[in-house]
Amino acid sequence: MHSEKVREILDKNGRLSSPVPDLSDDSDLYSAGLTSLATVSVMLALEDEFDIEIPDNMLSRKTFESISSIVETVNELAE
Amino acid sequence: MMKPLCQKGLDKDEFSALIKQVHEIGKTVILPAAADVDSEARFPKEGIDALKEAKLLSAYVPADLGGMELNITQLAKVCEILGQYCGSTAMVYAMHQVLVACLVHHSLGDGYFRRYLKELVEEQRLIASATTEVGISGDLRSSICAVNVEGDRFTLNKQAPVISYGEDADDLMVTCRRSEDASAGDQLHVLLKKGDFELEHTFSWDTMGFRGTCSDGYNITSSGHVQQIFPEPFSEILSEAMHPSAHILWGSLWIGIATDAVNKARSYVRSAARKNPEGAQVSSLRLAEVATTLQEMRHNMYVSVKNYQEILEAGDSAAISNFGFAIQINNLKLSCSELMVDIVGRSLLICGLSGYRNDSEYSLSRHIRDSYGAALMVNNDRIRGHNATMLTVHREG
Numbered sequence: 001m002h003s004e005k006v007r008e009i010l011d012k013n014g015r016l017s018s019p020v021p022d023l024s025d026d027s028d029l030y031s032a033g034l035t036s037l038a039t040v041s042v043m044l045a046l047e048d049e050f051d052i053e054i055p056d057n058m059l060s061r062k063t064f065e066s067i068s069s070i071v072e073t074v075n076e077l078a079e
Numbered sequence: 080m081m082k083p084l085c086q087k088g089l090d091k092d093e094f095s096a097l098i099k100q101v102h103e104i105g106k107t108v109i110l111p112a113a114a115d116v117d118s119e120a121r122f123p124k125e126g127i128d129a130l131k132e133a134k135l136l137s138a139y140v141p142a143d144l145g146g147m148e149l150n151i152t153q154l155a156k157v158c159e160i161l162g163q164y165c166g167s168t169a170m171v172y173a174m175h176q177v178l179v180a181c182l183v184h185h186s187l188g189d190g191y192f193r194r195y196l197k198e199l200v201e202e203q204r205l206i207a208s209a210t211t212e213v214g215i216s217g218d219l220r221s222s223i224c225a226v227n228v229e230g231d232r233f234t235l236n237k238q239a240p241v242i243s244y245g246e247d248a249d250d251l252m253v254t255c256r257r258s259e260d261a262s263a264g265d266q267l268h269v270l271l272k273k274g275d276f277e278l279e280h281t282f283s284w285d286t287m288g289f290r291g292t293c294s295d296g297y298n299i300t301s302s303g304h305v306q307q308i309f310p311e312p313f314s315e316i317l318s319e320a321m322h323p324s325a326h327i328l329w330g331s332l333w334i335g336i337a338t339d340a341v342n343k344a345r346s347y348v349r350s351a352a353r354k355n356p357e358g359a360q361v362s363s364l365r366l367a368e369v370a371t372t373l374q375e376m377r378h379n380m381y382v383s384v385k386n387y388q389e390i391l392e393a394g395d396s397a398a399i400s401n402f403g404f405a406i407q408i409n410n411l412k413l414s415c416s417e418l419m420v421d422i423v424g425r426s427l428l429i430c431g432l433s434g435y436r437n438d439s440e441y442s443l444s445r446h447i448r449d450s451y452g453a454a455l456m457v458n459n460d461r462i463r464g465h466n467a468t469m470l471t472v473h474r475e476g
């Protein structure tokens with residue numbers, strides 16, 4: 001359900017080399033150009049938007065590998 | 080994705096015998112050549128040959144493929160000992176082992192790479208690395224060059240300004256983009272075997288230190304079979320194997336260099352005390368001081384190696400790709416590279432002019448020049464920048 005917002009945030013903060021509308025929910029974001037620096041901007045934007053705190057144990061590559069994994073994380077934290 | 084890989088390691092007795100053997104090679108082969116390797120900026124052939132003879136190039140390869148199957152703690156110890164005899168020889172050895180670690184942790188599920196590792200064991204093949212690229216410099220996570228796949232063959236060309244022992248290596252591991260239209264960070268790791276590649280010399284290596292690593296620059300032209308391309312993205316190989324093992328093994332040999340500097344200071348103080356029992360008090364206090372710093376450097380290493388080994392044993396890929404672990408491994412490199420300069424510098428103050436001379440048994444010239452290279456092997460400010468980024472969101476100290 002948060003998929004649209006997540007896409008918006010990625011579009012604004014992800015500095016991806018492929019346009020976000022071209023990506024499927026399961027596309028690999030690292031292949032699409034997501035860097036660790038951009039991951040941090042995305043993370044901060046997600047925390048603001050959904051009023052969540054992403055805990056340290058979720059700060060890993062896996063959490064940000066695709067739109068669906070980000071949405072899953074947000075769903076879990078924004079109960 | 081990494082699988083649990085319990086490098087079981089040698090048992091205590093076998094490992095002490097190995098350590099004795101490494102010291103023996105250090106004393107009889109590596110140390111006698113160290114000054115010449117340094118002044119001539121030449122490849123430490125006799126040292127590397129002796130390590131091949133002892134089958135130490137495959138020290139990290141699992142036993143079922145014929146290797147010695149040291150665990151990471153034991154491998155780090157070998158690097159540390161080598162560092163006490165010659166920084167360049169130790170650095171060549173450590174850089175090779177970082178690439179072996181990438182193979183061991185990321186390619187064992189694949190028939191081609193398993194066969195390659197067996198060959199590496201049998202022939203004691205030496206592997207060099209080309210990550211740095213003209214136009215990108217030291218940013219490991221970006222490439223300009225791309226692998227070009229047609230059918231089951233590929234071509235790959237790269238302008239590499241620094242390839243340590245490129246001319247003396249058998250094989251080469253190269254980073255590149257997945258394809259011509261991939262983004263800079265969408266990288267793969269490719270193994271090039273002797274015969275697959277040609278090197279056109281572009282830059283020479285006449286540097287302050289680590290002169291024997293012969294890290295000249297080359298334009299690489301290559302072609303090969305697609306099976307030589309690692310199945311996993313380079314970003315995963317980097318975070319799970321290359322990044323931790325490089326910082327651990329480099330740091331360990333830097334500890335070896337620092338240890339040798341402190342040993343020289345110690346024997347200087349002892350000899351001064353013998354000559355003049357009243358006069359040596361200040362330098363012995365300085366020695367006590369620098370020994371504390373050396374212990375800090377060592378202990379920092381032990382904690383990080385232990386942590387990495389536990390993660391490897393558990394096959395915990397969540398822990399390994401977590402920011403907390405990456406920050407720790409970066410801090411280890413920052414701290415070891417800076418402490419080495421500090422420790423060697425303070426040892427010089429103790430040895431005084433005898434340490435400053437090139438022709439004295441207490442000479443620290445090579446140690447000092449080597450020590451300044453550590454901060455540049457992936458520039459410390461770049462690494463600090465990564466930590467600064469991760470620390471914006473990572474909460475626990």
Ligand SMILES: Cc1cc2nc3c(=O)[nH]c(=O)nc-3n(C[C@H](O)[C@H](O)[C@H](O)COP(=O)(O)OP(=O)(O)OC[C@H]3O[C@@H](n4cnc5c(N)ncnc54)[C@H](O)[C@@H]3O)c2cc1C
Nearest residue numbers: 208209210211216217241242243289455456457458460461
């Ligand atoms: C002994 C030795 C052996 C080596 N062997 C090899 C080898 O075998 N294979 C290989 O591929 N490479 C090798 N290298 C190269 C090494 O990996 C680095 O690429 C290189 O040392 C970085 O040099 P640098 O500090 O000039 O470059 P850079 O990393 O490009 O840094 C240049 C400047 O940019 C600054 N900077 C910091 N952060 C950033 C940023 N985010 N973006 C841009 N600039 C930034 C740095 O502070 C620095 O002032 C070796 C280096 C040494 C010293």
